[in-house]
Amino acid sequence: MPAENAAIDKGINPEEWTDLNISFMKNQQKRIGLSYDWDREICSHDSRYYKFDQYFFIMMYEKGLAYRQESYVNWCNTCSTVLANEQAQGGKCWRCNNEVEQKFLTQWFLKIKNYAEELLNGLDYVDWPEKVKMMQRNWIGRSEGTTIKFPIIDENRSIDIFTTRPDTLYGVTFMVFAPEHPWVHDWVKGTKYEKKYDSFYNEVMKQKKFERTDIDIEKKGIFIGKYCIHPLTKEKIPIYISNFVIYEYGAGAIMAVPAHDQRDFEFAKKYDIPIRIVIQPHEYELNAEKMSRAFESQGILANSEEFNDMENLNAIKSITEKLDKLGIGHATINYKLRDWGISRQRYWGCPIPIIYCEKCGTVPVPLTDLPVILPKDVKFTKSGNPLETSENFITTTCPKCGAVARRETDTMDTFIDSSWYFFAFCDPPHHELDIPYRKEIVNYWGNVDQYIGGIEHAVLHLIYARFFTKMSRDLGLHDFDEPFQRLLTQGMINKSHPYCSKCDRFAMKAEMNDDSCKFCKTKYIMRSVKMSKSYGNTINPDDIINKYGTDSARFFVLFGASPESGLDFSEEGIGFASKFIRNIFSLLVDPPKIIRKNKTVRDDLINYYMNKIIKDTNNSMNNLDIRDAVNNIIQFYSEITKYKTEGVFDEIYNQCMRTIIILLHPIAPHITEEIWEIIGKKKYLSLASWVEYDDKVLTEENNFKWNLMNSTMGDINNIKNLIKKDSLEKISLIIADKWKYHLYSRLFKLTEKTMNQGEIMSQLMKDNELKPHGKFISQIVNRILKNIGKFSNFSLSPDDESSFFIDIKSIIEKKFNTTVEILFEDEINDKKANKALPGKPSIIIF
């Protein structure tokens, strides 16, 4: 439709305009480095593709899933076309945001309602955001209730109304029909009510549909002089019409129970209709005259013949059973979901393959005659469907009798195209095939493992595509039930923009440089809002790419926020990204200044980090936590930087480089590919195998050791800051006495049995080795028991701990630019020394 509008505005052919845009977008996508398999490119305006839109339509027509009906439909004046219910949410056109009107037209519909139950249940089997599932559940709007026949007086037909509250059936005191219900029109004809009805009808029709169903709008109605009969009591019940009853839902008429429904209550009060109580609350008694609002809670039935004294929730079932037995009602399930109106009065779309013959009526185009090609000899006038201007197209012959016939000129909703394109990507359509795609290929690839799209399609594309998947499965085209197994709804790119808090509005494009609101003169504040042309706050990706490069743009977007939460565009953010990209280049391309021949513990450390980071990054990537993955890479980058300046061991350093290049490659493909070549690697990086981590490096012992090193260095740093010494003479690390290790192992064993401190202490004091240290132990035990989980179960022996510190001595020395000595507790006479504990050496700084 934008193509057609642009064509009208600019006088270009829509096809030309579409192709132009496709090549522009393709270029941009290639520039930003998106790796698509372009061999699978499909275009919905290619007759090889839309042929199968028509195929699906005809298959549905033959199965009775496509039908033509005259009804009230949503009409958008600016788009000059009909819209489906899903496309007119909140009474506004999904494309142009214009208020939609109601028009009475003959249109093609698809019976999506036939799949309502399955569409609802299928939601339990997909891994989608709860929010989207809720939106679909609400949209489908299943409700269980009862259909009840109310015979019309003086006629032999009856109205089958739907109610969820058959327990209140005895409380019905009036009926309400939608004003546009066709029966109503006949009933008032030639009666004294006709005039009143006509003016009321016109008044209601003038209201926009969504205004009419606004809760604040006044509930208006009139009596139309007609009655029906209560199916059980046989009482005469007056029929009203009112604006609050919607023709499309249920029967287009309701039974009104003013005592137990607030809306009915208000209506009854207004028009002086009797109120009959049929449910009494447990705690008190209602009085019809004194009621100020309806009683909608649970209670016990009254005035309900044999159902009196029954709990109302039980009565729902009992009354329905009785109606069923008498043949005047039955349990029913109703859905809010309406059938999908797919006719569009526009040129640029897929023609509906139907021919109207005077003799044979509505005739589908035979499958062998597909595709029905969209003609090019059309005139774009400002009004009406351009297709109607192509005589060649309209005039045809009837496939059945050969007589001159006329083609349908409505085209299909473009959502039809997007309802099955994911199958087409598996097996791009071929003109010569008579099916849209081959079953074994689609079954092999499908269903889609991970789908990404905006939340705005929650009850549009995402419901249509599910319907199509089930429908085409039933045509035998493939075997699975749901199109998209995992769904991620990505956020939008926002930008801060002038906002008036008083008027609750953002500055429009023309006002965006003003200081204050043009309506109330309040000063604008800056607030984040989605990018949009009307606000004039859009950023052209090309500008960003030109200024910072593709990789910086990608890095910024991926690191800026999680995919779900959207991103605030900012200059600082993109600046950081661009700095990082530059830094990583020089880090990897400039060779290290110091290269060691011997392997040291420093190399073990960076190797440990490397493996840990591969593991964490892989996890994050798999969960699509791209931001976390990037965070890990940034950390690894700074570790490598430190490692490089301290001096490297060639083999390990090369592994680190390879790892970070590969990890970063999906984020910043261009620069990493470049670096790959510069450092002399053969073949493309994009074809290199992904990095694996070595589980043997990530043992509990190693985790413990490197944590021990980090926390010890943290402690040293802490003390250093505290004593405000500029340069350090010496650091002594004192490893705890052997008996403390013995204590730890005894203690942790005991805590498996009991957490009682007294009991634990008395057990410990039976140990002769520990007994002399009783006072110290009781303090330690107290501290440990307060938060046992904080203490690792794993520990090294005193000798292992000491030799580990000897190993990493050089790292600490380098970091603090001083000498480090490792001692045992009994080797030094300092009262600070005896604070040493297993896994926590005492630190003395000189």
Add this chain to the structure above:
RNA sequence: GCGGAUGUGUCUAAGUUGGAAUAGAUCUCGCCUUAAAAGCGGGUGCAGUAGUGCCUCGUGGGUUCAAGUCCCACCAUCCGUACCA
């Protein structure tokens, strides 16, 4: 009204089966530099001349040896939806 989500030191975000609150930005100090930028290092909840103590994940309770995480109630914000019989 109904439904859903969110709330984390200044900001943006991580935080898995409960087990020592992480990153990045910002700001700031230092190094480097003739200088700036870039880069590197320290600090960025409070207190402290010794590895510690205390506070803090919207508020208030609860469960637990242990709660950002589990349970209950409330508040705020955002989104969806609305006479659906």
